[in-house]
Amino acid sequence: MAAATIVHDASEAVELCASYGLYLKPITKMSISVALPQLKQPGKSISNWEVMERLKGMVQTHQFSTLRISKSTMDFIRFEGEVENKSLVKSFLACLDGKTIKLSGFSDILKVRAAEYKIDFPTRHDWDSFFRDAKDMNESLPGERPDTIHLEGLPCKWFALKDSGSEKPSEEVLIKVFKKFGEIRNVDIPMLDPYREEMTGRNFHTFSFGGHLNFEAYVQYHEYAGFIKAMNALRGMKLMYKGDDGKAVACNVKVSFDSTKHLSDASIKKRQLERQKLQELEQQREEQKRREKEAEEKKKEEERKQKELEELERERKREEKLRKREQKQKDREVRRNKKKLEKMQAEEQKKLQEKIRLEERKLLLAQRNLQSIRLIAELLSRAKVTLESSCLEAIGCLPRHLFPRKAGVE
Numbered sequence: 001m002a003a004a005t006i007v008h009d010a011s012e013a014v015e016l017c018a019s020y021g022l023y024l025k026p027i028t029k030m031s032i033s034v035a036l037p038q039l040k041q042p043g044k045s046i047s048n049w050e051v052m053e054r055l056k057g058m059v060q061t062h063q064f065s066t067l068r069i070s071k072s073t074m075d076f077i078r079f080e081g082e083v084e085n086k087s088l089v090k091s092f093l094a095c096l097d098g099k100t101i102k103l104s105g106f107s108d109i110l111k112v113r114a115a116e117y118k119i120d121f122p123t124r125h126d127w128d129s130f131f132r133d134a135k136d137m138n139e140s141l142p143g144e145r146p147d148t149i150h151l152e153g154l155p156c157k158w159f160a161l162k163d164s165g166s167e168k169p170s171e172e173v174l175i176k177v178f179k180k181f182g183e184i185r186n187v188d189i190p191m192l193d194p195y196r197e198e199m200t201g202r203n204f205h206t207f208s209f210g211g212h213l214n215f216e217a218y219v220q221y222h223e224y225a226g227f228i229k230a231m232n233a234l235r236g237m238k239l240m241y242k243g244d245d246g247k248a249v250a251c252n253v254k255v256s257f258d259s260t261k262h263l264s265d266a267s268i269k270k271r272q273l274e275r276q277k278l279q280e281l282e283q284q285r286e287e288q289k290r291r292e293k294e295a296e297e298k299k300k301e302e303e304r305k306q307k308e309l310e311e312l313e314r315e316r317k318r319e320e321k322l323r324k325r326e327q328k329q330k331d332r333e334v335r336r337n338k339k340k341l342e343k344m345q346a347e348e349q350k351k352l353q354e355k356i357r358l359e360e361r362k363l364l365l366a367q368r369n370l371q372s373i374r375l376i377a378e379l380l381s382r383a384k385v386t387l388e389s390s391c392l393e394a395i396g397c398l399p400r401h402l403f404p405r406k407a408g409v410e
Contacts (some may be wrong), residue, residue, distance in 0.1 A: 028065075119236075149255060152216040238250050
């Protein structure tokens with residue numbers, strides 16, 4: 001789907017659901033073809049941009065909302081142009097269709113053909129003939145008759161619940177928007193079903209060129225009249241959103257009738273069964289994941305405990321090693337102190353022995369001195385005795401009158 005475009009003139013918009021700012025605006029597109037002449041000079045080419053500028057200049061005071069190249073060949077250039085209002089299409093076609101363009105440097109003129117864009121939209125004959133001729137359809141059953149509209153390219157944000165903080169589309173909003181045409185029997189937004197992609201193998205999350213997330217939806221009416229009103233209202237229209245600030249944007253939406261029995265009772269029941277199987281399978285997967293997670297957690301817990309035990313063992317070994325090291329240090333210190341003490345004791349013993357030896361020597365010397373003194377004294381005593389004896393003997397030989405006797409002395 002094409003990207004949403006800014007709407008400058010919303011005067012032709014028709015209200016779809018004012019509470020959600022949704023309107024229908026006529027598609028105002030036209031197809032423009034410019035026939036190219038045969039280029040006679042090699043290397044010379046016609047500028048697509050120059051042709052586009054000439055087309056813009058041909059519409060005089062008006063201007064295109066958008067003008068883009070849809071196809072370019074050696075024979076022609078095809079453009080898709082869009083204007084603001086349906087009323088301008090005829091005046092634009094009058095300015096363009098059947099006119100010619102003269103480019104500078106080229107002798108041949110370029111012929112322009114313009115026509116209103118042919119919209120690819122099913123007619124009442126299309127769905128009536130389809131359901132009438134389809135052999136596998138029962139028009140008495142819902143979903144197997146023209147009662148379901150298939151919409152593609154709806155912007156998610158436009159159909160989200162207000163103030164919900166989510167940009168996902170809501171079935172409640174979808175019902176509120178399309179119940180304008182008749183009572184709705186059922187709706188389905190495939191992208192809201194988490195199992196649908198797995199069930200169908202399709203991706204329901206699609207993006208427009210502007211980067212906005214789009215979705216597809218099915219709207220089933222109770223009555224054929226509601227289906228007819230909705231299809232007639234959507235024919236030739238694009239969806240327009242007007243914000244609270246008054247600014248409006250519009251985008252093209254692909255509309256078709258459902259030919260796949262999508263909302264038939266049998267299809268709904270089949271999807272429910274498939275969903276139930278997928279839910280059971282998912283539960284089994286979740287259970288398997290839970291068991292695997294528990295086993296993994298248990299394994300991690302065992303590994304953690306093992307690591308803790310290993311860490312404790314390493315810590316114990318470190319402590320044991322440290323203790324042994326400390327013990328060795330203590331033993332070394334004890335030995336060192338013992339050796340030091342023994343050395344000190346030996347030195348003290350040596351000093352003591354030296355002191356004893358000195359004292360013994362002193363004592364010996366003193367004894368010898370004493371003995372010498374005694375010996376001298378004895379010698380002196382003996383000498384004295386001898387001397388006295390000698391003296392006496394000498395005295396005995398002298399006359400007695402040489403020695404007067406003192407009074408009182410014999």
